[in-house]
Amino acid sequence: MKSAHQIQGVTLIELLVAIVVLSIGIIVAGPGFSTIGGSSKLESQSREIQNALVFARTEAIRLNQNVLFCHSSDGLVCSAPPSSGWSGWLIRAAGASIGAEIGPVLRAQQFSDSSVTISSGSALAGAQHAMRFNSQGLIRVFGNNTPLSDSIRICIAQSALKPNLYEVRFNSGGRLRQVTQNTNGSCL
Template sequence: MQRKKIQGFTFVELIVVVAVAAILMGTAVPSFTSLMNSNRLATQANDLLGAIMIARSEAIRLNRRVILCSSDDGVNCATATSRWNGWLVFADNDRDDVPDSGEVLRTGTISPATVMVQGSSRISGQGNRIRMGADGLVRAATGSSAALLQARLSVCIVGTAPQQNTREIRIGAGGQAQIVAVDNSGTCPVPSNA
């Protein structure tokens, strides 16, 4: 009877395979984190841009003021003027700046908790509200003769993965909005108005 020689990896071969796997993981994990954070930023920025466009189109369609505001519960506008936890769009039928029964058109949440949404001083100074007039223009305050709003919403993740860790939604005079990627060196400052 002949004995078969058992074939397998030597200890040195096993160490080499583990070292190669560790190098591959070391380069893949940071890239994956950057990709995930970039997708989170894009998703939240696109949701907010969509909410602005819905508010604008509904204001024109309904021929009345429609408001996008920060909301913690999806039913009421938040009273705090800091970080947004969610948002809602409502038709302000009675022009009291408060969403009443039957006025809420859309809601959304800001998730995950690592994503920070903040309004520039012109938005936070109005109780984190963006008001669309019946003409589809974004106003800086209440009243039909109010000036047009130019402001920004920032969607940010603290850290440098990705390098451009902020997406700013820039609202131009008249209500046109666009998303711009910004490098804030890993921080999340309150955005400027223009």
């Protein structure tokens, strides 16, 4: 005679089938998770740079003086980046020359993620990787007051990530915008 309270359970075969199905799902979805992480890194880094540029412009207007946004290896003075790309940035009141900034550091950041490459556009590189915001909030080349319009590129060399390049573009009037592109895995 069967009792009304028979114990129901999962057989070993049912458990193994469930584990195999779950494993296949993880294997198929795994590459997708890495692209989500890479995209998040790019967007986060480009937003930080864009916010820093807005801050530098605002401080130049507020302080009624020239403020620099530039590459910085040490977070204290402006410097040329290594060939591998920017290692950090700095916002500080402009001095007599690049590397001779004055006053306290208003804001700085050093990059810790080596998978992200950050580089200057050609005009910014020609301007010693530094842009000067004047007291009207306009972007100029440091030494000669020439209007400066270009971009800062944030890239992950990963062909599966689309897009793998974010650009923070700026014009001499101080307007900023973010543009995304796919470079087919190359950051150069």
